[in-house]
Amino acid sequence: xxxxxxxxxxxxxxxxxxxxxxxxxxxxxxxxxxxxxxxxxxxxxxxxxxxxxxxxxxxxxxxxxxxxxxxxxxxxxxxxxxxxxxxxxxxxxxxxxxxxxxxxxxxxxxxxxxxxxxxxxxxxxxxxxxxxxxxxxxxxxxxxxxxxxxxxxxxxxxxxxxxxxxxxxxxxxxxxxxxxxxxxxxxxxxxxxxxxxxxxxxxxxxxxxxxxxxxxxxxxxxxxxxxxxxxxxxxxxxxxxxxxxxxxxxxxxxxxxxxxxxxxxxxxxxxxxxxxxxxxxxxxxxxxxxxxxxxxxxxxxxxxxxxxxx
Numbered sequence: 001x002x003x004x005x006x007x008x009x010x011x012x013x014x015x016x017x018x019x020x021x022x023x024x025x026x027x028x029x030x031x032x033x034x035x036x037x038x039x040x041x042x043x044x045x046x047x048x049x050x051x052x053x054x055x056x057x058x059x060x061x062x063x064x065x066x067x068x069x070x071x072x073x074x075x076x077x078x079x080x081x082x083x084x085x086x087x088x089x090x091x092x093x094x095x096x097x098x099x100x101x102x103x104x105x106x107x108x109x110x111x112x113x114x115x116x117x118x119x120x121x122x123x124x125x126x127x128x129x130x131x132x133x134x135x136x137x138x139x140x141x142x143x144x145x146x147x148x149x150x151x152x153x154x155x156x157x158x159x160x161x162x163x164x165x166x167x168x169x170x171x172x173x174x175x176x177x178x179x180x181x182x183x184x185x186x187x188x189x190x191x192x193x194x195x196x197x198x199x200x201x202x203x204x205x206x207x208x209x210x211x212x213x214x215x216x217x218x219x220x221x222x223x224x225x226x227x228x229x230x231x232x233x234x235x236x237x238x239x240x241x242x243x244x245x246x247x248x249x250x251x252x253x254x255x256x257x258x259x260x261x262x263x264x265x266x267x268x269x270x271x272x273x274x275x276x277x278x279x280x281x282x283x284x285x286x287x288x289x290x291x292x293x294x295x296x297x298x299x300x301x302x303x304x305x306x307x308x309x310x
Contacts, residue, residue: 001081001185004061006031006104010048011170012086015107018174019084020056025181028078029059031066033089067093075099082184084177085139094141102184104139107177109169110202111135111151113194116144117202121169122162124202126227128219132156132165134173136180138191143201147191149180161229205232212236214260214309217275218250236260236308238285238300243308246282246290260309264302269293271308 003025005016019027030053035044050060063071072095082102085092097104110120112135117123124132133153140146152172156165183189210228212221212235225234225245234245248271257263257272264270269280280293285300 001025001102001181002028002079003181004029004031004075004078004080004083004100005049005053005085006083006088007049007086008033008047008089009087011109011166012049012088013052014170014174015084015086015177016049016052018178019181020058022178022181025185027053027056027058028080029061029074031061031063031071031075031083031088034062034064066090066096072096072099082181084181086173086177092139097139097141105136105149105177105180105184106139106144106146107173108135108137108144109133109166109173111153112137112144112148113196113199115200115202118204120202121166122202122205122227123200124227125156125160125162125165126223127200128223130156132169134169134176136173136176137194145194147193149183149189149191150176152176159226161226163230207232207235210234212245212309214271215274218252218273218278219275221273221278222248222250233284237310238308239306241286243286244284244290245280246284248278248280251277251279258307260307262297262302262306262308264297265294267294269297 003019005019005027007016019025030049032047032049035046038045053060061071061074076099080100083100083104085104085106092104111133115123131153133151135151136149138146154169154172180189205228210232212224225248228234229246235242236245251270254270254277257270257277259272259274261272270277271280282290283293283296284290
């Protein structure tokens with residue numbers, strides 16, 4: 001088939017690479033979000049998908065909005081058979097959805113109908129799921145509600161951050177998306193409607209969602225930290241300033257600390273929660289680089305009675 005691939009961030013690059021390498025289909029063009037300011041100089045930088053496409057000599061389309069007439073005209077000129085999508089980042093209007101003969105097929109990082117929305121991996125970790133995966137489905141105008149072509153599963157490891165898990169899913173999902181394109185082409189795959197039971201939503205994680213509630217159980221604190229790493233970054237307050245929490249570890253049996261209370265040892269920092277304590281492993285103070293929590297504690301000289309939280 002002739003394909004137009006739509007995607008923007010680094011997590012979409014493995015799927016683009018898989019389609020380019022397959023040799024079975026032609027990636028005629030890539031659709032991505034416009035160049036965006038980045039770094040201290042805030043200069044415009046092309047998306048990771050745009051950079052990879054340019055390296056491969058593939059035409060890059062950067063519409064401000066997918067309903068822009070010039071973009072729609074170019075898409076009709078290319079006349080793709082199918083448009084595979086991975087984390088493109090913009091809603092596709094019906095007029096665009098109708099152009100490719102086989103529609104737009106999205107790679108979504110959950111086992112649909114679970115975790116429809118922008119942040120499925122983060123929500124899956126924060127909810128304590130043991131298994132997740134990726135799904136390919138035919139895009140329709142509803143939120144991740146289209147019929148499913150295929151899935152792959154992935155175990156969520158006890159120490160997985162959303163970054164760890166998303167990296168594994170990006171590569172597993174790349175193979176799934178490539179196989180889905182093959183099945184769409186030869187007619188061996190038929191999209192199956194999603195069940196009405198088991199629907200959960202995964203809206204974008206806000207900075208406030210990443211604010212640690214020390215009255216919550218230790219397992220919940222750990223899941224929020226892992227789910228919000230690397231972005232937006234879990235945080236708490238110490239001496240009126242934000243302290244980013246990069247890695248913590250629940251310590252079952254250590255239950256003599258009140259929520260938010262600190263216990264500093266020679267090489268450890270424990271914090272009380274609503275159940276048992278967690279050990280802070282890595283933190284980042286405002287304006288500082290990430291550091292081991294024990295080093296941070298020595299530097300700030302925590303006094304008796306000081307705590308984390310508002």
